[in-house]
Amino acid sequence: MSNVQPMGYIVRLSSYVEAEAVALTPLEESLQRGQIVEVVDHSQGGARYLAVITDVSETEPHPLIDPEAFQALLREARAEHVDTTELLRAMLDPTSPFRFATTVHLRLRLLGRLVGDALGDIGRPPRPRSTIHLPEAGLLEQLLCPNRPSVVPIGRLSLRSDVRVCIDLDRLNTHMAVLGQTGSGKTETVKRLVYETIRSWLARGTPRRGVIVMDVAGEYTGYPYRPPSATPLLEALARHGIQPRLTIIVPFDPLYAHPALVEAGVAELAGRLSRLYRGARAAGVVLHARSPTATLVHPPPRTELTPAELQALLATAEMLVVAAPLPDTLPLGLLLELGAFNEDAEYTAALHEALEELEEYNIVSSVTLLSELARIAVDARPRSRDFTYPTSIDTTSICSAADEAQLLNAIRSQLSMAIGADPQSLAGTRLQEPSVWVSRLTGDYLDPSLEALRATCASSPGRIRERLLGVARAAYRIARSDVRSRKALYRRLSRIARVASPALNPLAARLIAWRVYNGFTILHLAPPSVGGVNHPLVTWLLNEVFEEAVRGYTLDQRMLVVVEEAHNLAPSREDTFSKRMLVRYAREGRKWGLGLVIVTQRPVGVDPTILSQTATLVALRMTNPEDIQAVKSSVESATAELVERLPDLDRGEALASGNALPERRIPLLARIDMVGH
Known part of the structure; x- marks a missing residue:
């Protein structure tokens, strides 16, 4: 328990998990909604609990004066025949020189009972007059960011910058939803998650670990769009010397795409990788439709590859940009x-x-x-x-x-x-x-x-x-x-x-699926890709990854699939092939180590079946009532108190709850660290 003076005390239990309290200090930052507090019940031998403040209110201000000084003031007033009623009226005047205070009322949600440094069931709830304290940073660190290989930091508590917020990577196969309106910081949140995932898995050296990101605008590669105030994920990885087996897939439909533009885009992306990772040899290759051959466009000179050369490149290249002929329509x-x-x-x-x-x-x-x-x-x-x-x-x-x-x-x-x-x-x-x-x-x-x-x-x-x-x-x-x-x-x-249809050669498809499952893959849907976020393309890739997961299954294999613009790939009011595949991932992916990260600014536009399967919620700022209601009704870990706070969040601030948190019973108000900082 913290040694500081109590912040307040409980006056009433509203239910088994809800309590009302009164603060003993003036309203300040530590008494905001979302703050985690410690409750000590002295009538139970100092039993300790954790709770979160869900609401704060204040009464009318009253003068703050020492009781003995007040009595002395009254005696002096009577001695001088001053009307004490007028004296009291003057004291209550906000313009008087007296200091004023308010009574701060708190609503708490009890999270559990502390047993040592672990959080268990509530058991018998704390009784009225139990005191409220700010918990020590070390206790919260132990609960929220324990020292385990699978636990990685993604930010800090908004109201306690001395306490980190972490995610347990081994629980991501139960799926996550990252929700927030445009400009709220969704992509920065996902970039931090992917960055820490790659860093952790490389450090642990575990085989059969992969991450695939569907990059709709080029924000992960930094091409062709580079946000002025953000760092592309590839730059952040290179800056810290993190070099995974990297594959950038640039899909194109040979019936639509201009060959010269595709080759130029692939060469530019491969060149960027060579500049980011100095000394690394990045290859750029354009596969031929329904053929085991390809054209190597980086490093120069432009070279035609035989089937054996292509197979060797796909199997051994550490950094590869590959343009794959994947049509977005049937002819x-x-x-x-x-x-x-x-x-x-x-x-x-x-x-x-x-x-x-x-x-x-x-x-x-x-x-x-x-x-x-x-x-x-x-x-x-x-x-x-x-x-x-x-x-x-x-x-x-x-x-x-x-x-x-x-x-x-x-x-x-x-x-x-x-x-x-x-x-x-x-x-x-x-x-x-x-x-x-x-x-x-x-x-x-x-x-x-x-x-x-x-x-x-x-x-x-x-x-x-x-x-x-x-x-x-x-x-x-x-x-x-x-x-x-x-x-x-x-x-x-x-x-x-x-x-x-023009399609990928079966051998090339199998090798690409193997690379995807054993490294970091960006599905680059921005130019020079043609077709944008198209359903057949994503369906093909997800199906290949699913089959590879089943074919080579091992107990500790993991694949994290980040689906940007999920409202386009799994729309709530349309039946698309990509939605069917994502529903399959949501329902069956866990047993094969496949975890989804559903990213969208319109939760109401995402199929509710998929959202309901996400056991972890990271919700950033949202103001649309329909989207807020969709979060309430579709995501199990989204409590009413959490959701009501969404319109008030700042950019980069998120409410996190659910299974992937090391202590899943504690909902968190967190500030996500940007990958460039």
């Missing part, structure tokens, strides 16, 4: 052709309905001919279902088309003949705008003209052939299947997407 041509070779009316209706839903999922872009697609499926009626698997396709008529009408007829004809269907059955079928076909066949969205198509045919005829062949093979697979349910149709579409 439009594929989806328009899926129903063209099946005469089952029930299947056609299911396909039409499914494509409408897929458009809402943001899987399909620019699909304006869904009704036409349904008609195609009915009208095509191939003569035979004995189709052949397409192994080649003739692009001569496509490359020599004189106008847009000839181009569409040539595409329609070649796709039909590639699987043995009658081209005439599609003679009147409308496909899509010629410019869309040209852009997807050439990969050039800046110049979708027939001249650009002919130039690509002359320089890279294999590109045109390969992309059309992918669509033909997808049509063959769907034509050979008897899909009658939407659930089965979704599975079929997923398989087709892997065949027809």
Whole structure:
């Protein structure tokens, strides 16, 4: 117990865990909401408790005067025949020279009973007249930041700067929510958490430990956006000599992204790593779509890598920036052709309905001919279902088309003949705008003209052939299947997407998943990445990480997945593939050592199922009533007293509670340390 004089005493127990108290000192900083206090019950032999102040109020001011001096003053007044009523009225005048004080009333929430330096159950609560003290810093340090390898500091108590606030990394597999409006300090909080996690895991040398961060604005890499008042995470790590196995994944869709811009961005990021970690050799590589080869763009000179060289680089590079061809949409041509070779009316209706839903999922872009697609499926009626698997396709008529009408007829004809269907059955079928076909066949969205198509045919005829062949093979697979349910149709579409879409080579995908699980990974969704926070991309990566966790499971493995902009990836009012995967992580990830950190400025926009699975809350300033209510209803560790304080918090100040705190029964008002300080 602290040796200082009591701050006050309990006057009433409102319930088993709530008490009312009166302070013995004037209102000051130590008597604010959120302050942790020690309660001593002298009637129980000095039993000690911890409590937190949940509310503070004051009465009318009254003069502060020594009783003996007051009696002497009254005697003197009577001796001089002064009206004592007037004297008392003058004393109560706020302008009088007397010192005034107020009665400060406190509401306390009891947290537990101290047994030595440990906190246990309350047992018998303290009785009225129990005294209130400020606990010693050493006691709070022992409770809030015990000396264990898994415990790392992230800040200090707002009202006790001599006491650190810590997180137990081994409990993060029960998931955490970091919530706060724009400008409240969310990203700085997460950067501190990730920084300490990497530092601790490297110091402990434990294998199968990884962190993956979805960097939406480049605030972790410092590229292309560097906040003027904050330090990017990579700079903070390098400044303190912390060098994990680092992978920066730059996703891009080969059908949209300009190759030169992707290569330039990868080279710039790799160059930044080389400058940050002087003497370290950082590599930048652009993987080829559906191919085990790649282009090395840093260090110069630009070099084409063989499959063996790429495999060695992915397995051994300590610092790697890798541009991975991960599309954010299924190819439009594929989806328009899926129903063209099946005469089952029930299947056609299911396909039409499914494509409408897929458009809402943001899987399909620019699909304006869904009704036409349904008609195609009915009208095509191939003569035979004995189709052949397409192994080649003739692009001569496509490359020599004189106008847009000839181009569409040539595409329609070649796709039909590639699987043995009658081209005439599609003679009147409308496909899509010629410019869309040209852009997807050439990969050039800046110049979708027939001249650009002919130039690509002359320089890279294999590109045109390969992309059309992918669509033909997808049509063959769907034509050979008897899909009658939407659930089965979704599975079929997923398989087709892997065949027809530009995608990562399976071997490269496996090696990247291994790197992610054994180091620090930033999924760089800012430029030069194309597509932003797109659902298929995140779904793919999370699925690969989940499968790697299951394949190589060990008892002490841990993976921390930081999901920035969670309201976009797991929206409360939409059903997206990324949300389904995050729900799987929230429900099943704990047993595989997978921990989620859900970061958002709009809690009301995040799926409540995911929020309800987060056992730890770090809440920064929020003023929106809907968001505050969402926190109350979705996060179990969010008490009413904590949530009511959110609008009053300063930038970088947070209310923390829940399972990942070393002493989970103590809710904390903390000031988070910035990584650059």
